[in-house]
Amino acid sequence: MMKKGKWLFFLMALVVFSIPLRAGAAEDFGTNRLYGTLPEEIRSLIPTDFFDSEAGSVLDTVNVGFFFRTVGTVLSAVLPGAFRNLAFVMGLLILSSVMKTLGSTVTSPAIQTVFSYISVVCVCGAVFRITGDLFSCMERFVGYLHQFITAIAPIMTALLYACGKVTTATVSGGMLTLILAFLESLCGGLLFPVLQITLAISVGSALCSTVDLSGMIAIISRILTFTMTFVSLLLTIVLAIQSVVAKSADELALKGVKFAVGGLVPIVGSAIGDALATITGGLNVVRSVTGMAGAVAVVIVMLFPILYLAVNRLFLELSSVAAGILMLDKESKFLQQMSGIVGFLMGASALVTAFFTVTLAVMACIGS
């Protein structure tokens, strides 16, 4: 009897000490590969061992100063490009204003109309090019985000399984993949095409003086706002319900397992139960660190396009005001509409960022 007890104790110790308890045990779950999935522009902002660090190290790195420094670095990267765009548009507006002033000496109304048309065409062409660049920037970063989420989703799911949260792992892993696919379809299939159509209608409205399409643009804007609000609400409700239900199911299952182990295994059953709790506690730390690091990485990846869009939107608004002052009414209205479209792009970026951040945070914290 004593010999059996000793063997059981020896086996228990072997099980406990064979599994690494440190939060830095990243190689088993592949968290050390996450850094490589980040885009080049972002890697300088995040330490190389960010996903492999221990909990204390992550807490030291991610503080208010870190976020302010990151925002400052990203702003210093986006401002030069945005200022160039502003100088480009302002230069054209001043030139158009001078043309309008000199052109007013032309008495022929037909030639004056054509002058106005050429001025609007030039401003539309320039702003369309800038807006096209903004679309490309956002598409690129959504692609980077897709790459990162595709890499972190199986890791978080595996960690949840290892922590004994089977239902949460299944639900959250599936949820993350579903949100990724849904938001990609929404952006690629609905949002971007509708915004591009709105852009084209704005250009057409600016060029055709006899047809006013601003009413149509207002309707499209309202539909887009409603769609994005509805999608946000829907995903929030689904995420909340599934997290609560999965958590309850896992807690019940874990209690059942502990009771069974404690009851069925003689003498050392409760000790094994406590050992399992210690092991899962260690894995929970790894899960929390990886999840929160992933959430921070998502915010940093999308910070670049959001700030770039925000600064360009501000400059388009300024240009619209300047055009109004220079008595270029059509150009002013067109710039105002472009600013609205860039605002929608910002909203979509923020929506995507918020959902992935919240989902990863939920996966990191649930049942801890």
Add this chain to the structure above:
Amino acid sequence: MTVLKLCGIAVLGVAAILVVRSAKSEFAIPLSVVTGTILLTSALATVYPMVDFVKELSDVGSFTLYASTILKALGIGLLSQSAVDFCHDCGENAIASKLEFAAKAGILLLGLPIIRELLTLATEMMK
């Protein structure tokens, strides 16, 4: 040439045309053309440094295509307006309206590369 000199030339030109018209009316129109041409070329010469400045600005700001389009359109408009006014002065309204149409077409043609660029960008975005 300063604005004062241009005003002097304009006033003297008008006075000369009135005198010539009463003596030999067939010389009034060529005199009117000469006076108008002197005034226009002097005005364009005054504007030339501004054109240079705009060119420098467009090279720095990378909007050369747009700046050159606007400047050429302005040039065509001002020149064609002078010619249309001359046609009206001679009583040739039909020629004047056709010249106006030609000027409109010329200015619209200048905008064609930009419209083409707009359509190309739009097509790329749709892809």
